[in-house]
Structure formats: structure tokens, C-alpha cells
Amino acid sequence: MASFSEYLPYAFALIVAIPFLVLLRQFVHSYITLKNQEIKLLSLKSNSENKTHSYERMTLFLDRIKPSNLVQKFDRELAVHEFIFLTEKTINEEFEYNSSQQLYISKNSWKNIVDSKNAIIELLHKTYEGLNGNADLNEFKTIFIMNYMEGNDYIAATIEDLRKEILILT
Template identity: 60%
Template structure:
């Protein structure tokens, strides 16, 4: 008994008693901190999923707008009527390329298939512009160039419309 009674009277007893009382609080604090961290991680995951869906839908919107601007009916009304046909071809090709380059980051949020189809549509339109230009005689004017471009597109496959339809179907699956 003298060992126990000497412990209670020793100078270590208050420290031992403080540690004994602190242990449940430390355990509860530890549990609270881990639960708080777990909840914050779940919140961050939910926010990133929400942001990712918004980024995807915005990417599809931007690329649909790009496809609409790529339609020949919109291209022919873009620049001044006083241009020569080679100037129109250069400015149109430059505008298409710049807008495409500006939107190139959107491929991160799109399926590989949709991005491939967008690239193919852009390239097909550039090819159609060049083919139309090369098919004209030297004395043909800008208005004739624009008319033949529109006719070539109307008589061929509606590759831009098909791409827009595909983007519409995919955006419904994404959102």
C-alpha cells in the first residue's frame, strides 16, 4: 500500500491525472479532425464533378457555335464586298483557323469522336473553299465565288449539320 499512497502524494500524480483526463479529449479531437477532413474531401469531389459537367456543356456550346460560324451562309456575309476573291479566301481561311485555334482547348472536355468530327468538318470546309477558288476562272468575281461556294455546299453532304447533330446527341449524354 505504501507504493500506491506514495504515488498519490508524489509530484507526478497531478501530471498523470492531467494526462488521464486529456486522453479522451485527444481521441475525440482526432476523430473530429479526421471526419472534418473526410467531409471536406467529399465536398471538393462534388464541386469538381459539378464544374466538370459545366465545362463539358460549355465546350459543346462553344464548338456548336464554331460549327454554325463555319457554315458557308455565315462565311459569305463576313467580310466587305469590295474584296477580291483571293483576299476573301485568305481572310476566311485565317478567321476559321484562328477561331479553331482559340477553341482547341475544348477538346479536353469532349469525346475523341466529337473532336475528330469537328476537325474533319473544319478541314472539309477549308478544302471546299480552296476547291471552289481553284475551279473559278481568273475573271470571276467575289460574288460568283460566294455563289458557287454556297451551291457546292448545298449540293454536297451537309457535314457541318451532321456534326452539329452529333454534338447535340452527345451533350444530352454528358449532362
């Protein structure tokens, strides 16, 4: 039968190893917890950057569809109906290009953006109908801008709503 003294070195090694293993386990657990927190923070930061980028892109879109900016596009030698066609096509293409941004923008803001886009296209057509096709392009552009200025500046209101919303998010 073996004596207790034969097991003494093993007992001593076990007494020394147990605290070391407990400390190692705590270190690994703390390290994993910190890394998970870091990953969460990075994903929140990335999501926040995506939202900010979306608001910037849609603000730029709205700025581009302001009548004062639209009338500067295209050749001055176009017929009015050609200008309307090209302008509407450009607005719709840029809108479709940016449509994925609705994932990051509130439903209300997205609705306001869509409404602004549709209102500008509608204003183009109403201005043309109001002239009965009897105006050159420069006259049309002037009346188009005047018609926009007579109504509510819904583009500026939408941009201001986006600005307020992004301030809340950041």
C-alpha cells in the same frame, strides 16, 4: 508508499477525458472526410463546367464556319481570291484559338470538328477552281453556298453529335 486514494482524482480525470478525446477524434475524422468529399464534388463540377464550356465553344466555332455565315463576312469589294484568303485565315485563326478545347472533347468529336473545318476550306478552293476565276464575289458566294447544300451537311451533323455527347455527359 502512496495509497490508491492519492491517484483517484487522476483516474477520475482520465475516465472523463478518454470519452471526450474519442468523440473529438471522431468529430475531426468526420469533418476531414466531409471536406474531402466536398473538394471532390467541386472538382467534378469544375471539370463538368469545363467540358460544357468546350462543347459550347466548338459548337459556336462550327456555326461560324457554316457557308451561310462565312459569305456575310468581309467587304463586298474584295476579289474572290482575297475573300478566300481572308476566310481561310479567319477559320484557321479561330480554330487555333479553340484548339485547347480538344482536352475536354472526345477524340471522335474532335476529329469530326477538324474534318468539318478542312472540308469547308477545301470547298472554298474547289468552288474557286470550278469557276476558273471567271466570277465576281457575289456569284462565288452563291455557288459556294449551293455547293455546300448539294453535299452532306457535315457541320450540322457534327453539331448534333456534340449535342448528343454533352447530353450523355450531363
